[in-house]
Amino acid sequence: MKRAALAVALAAAPRLAGAAPLPASVEVVRPDEPIVTSPDSAAPKRGAAQKSARLPVFATSTGPGCGSPWFLVGPEAWICGDGAFPSPLPPAGPAEAAPVAGLPYAYHFVGPDGSFGYRLLDTAEEGVPDAQLQPGFGVAIGRVSAKPGASEPYGFTTHRLWVPLRDLGAALRPPGPLAAELAGGDVAWVNTPRATVFTAPGRPRARAFVEALTRVSVLERVELRQDTWLRIGPDAWLRARDTTSPALRPPPAETRPGERRPERG
Numbered sequence: 001m002k003r004a005a006l007a008v009a010l011a012a013a014p015r016l017a018g019a020a021p022l023p024a025s026v027e028v029v030r031p032d033e034p035i036v037t038s039p040d041s042a043a044p045k046r047g048a049a050q051k052s053a054r055l056p057v058f059a060t061s062t063g064p065g066c067g068s069p070w071f072l073v074g075p076e077a078w079i080c081g082d083g084a085f086p087s088p089l090p091p092a093g094p095a096e097a098a099p100v101a102g103l104p105y106a107y108h109f110v111g112p113d114g115s116f117g118y119r120l121l122d123t124a125e126e127g128v129p130d131a132q133l134q135p136g137f138g139v140a141i142g143r144v145s146a147k148p149g150a151s152e153p154y155g156f157t158t159h160r161l162w163v164p165l166r167d168l169g170a171a172l173r174p175p176g177p178l179a180a181e182l183a184g185g186d187v188a189w190v191n192t193p194r195a196t197v198f199t200a201p202g203r204p205r206a207r208a209f210v211e212a213l214t215r216v217s218v219l220e221r222v223e224l225r226q227d228t229w230l231r232i233g234p235d236a237w238l239r240a241r242d243t244t245s246p247a248l249r250p251p252p253a254e255t256r257p258g259e260r261r262p263e264r265g
Contacts, residue, residue: 023086041065088236117161
């Protein structure tokens with residue numbers, strides 16, 4: 001991207017009144033999500049983003065054809081927030097975030113308490129459900145979104161039903177890099193299916209989540225009301241109970257200098 005072209009795009013980009021600080025990136029949640037030249041679904045198409053890629057965000061805007069904000073991800077390159085949700089993680093190319101074996105959907109099993117499906121996201125869980133899902137039932141999720149004014153995520157299945165993600169467990173999930181050089185600083189891994197990101201300890205940040213097994217750099221640890229909170233970025237916090245962290249232990253007395261030894265959990 002040329003700096004001059006990006007500067008022109010930023011200058012022309014309308015910002016939402018009273019908008020919150022821009023997220024570090026947006027994560028694409030639908031296959032081949034269109035990228036268009038302006039915040040309008042009828043605008044000329046520039047290309048498509050691969051599912052699970054994380055793209056940089058330079059501005060936001062409202063516009064026709066998108067129920068969520070539009071995100072500027074490059075010069076004259078806009079993506080609809082219905083297909084890409086904000087993330088506190090840095091941008092990552094498709095090679096790093098490719099779906100498992102090229103599968104088109106994220107596959108889940110319904111948890112032990114079962115769940116319900118709803119045709120309309122706006123009124124989900126406010127009336128009689130449109131379908132009942134038994135424990136162990138498999139679903140394919142092609143899109144993730146939240147109700148207007150709320151932060152809890154719902155998955156849109158291939159049967160056109162919205163299901164609360166809290167009731168689902170992933171059937172297939174790509175493992176990320178699970179090793180880390182501890183000399184590089186404090187780190188943690190997410191150990192829940194989707195960890196909510198908070199703008200401050202105890203305050204949820206709408207539509208921001210971190211997937212299971214994601215490694216995060218911990219910038220600060222804070223104790224608040226018997227809970228531990230981890231700061232992973234600007235205005236981005238995780239609950240420590242949604243993560244696991246390495247624990248350093250001294251080697252056994254019989255270990256020779258420089259000898260490698262297996263760790264036991």
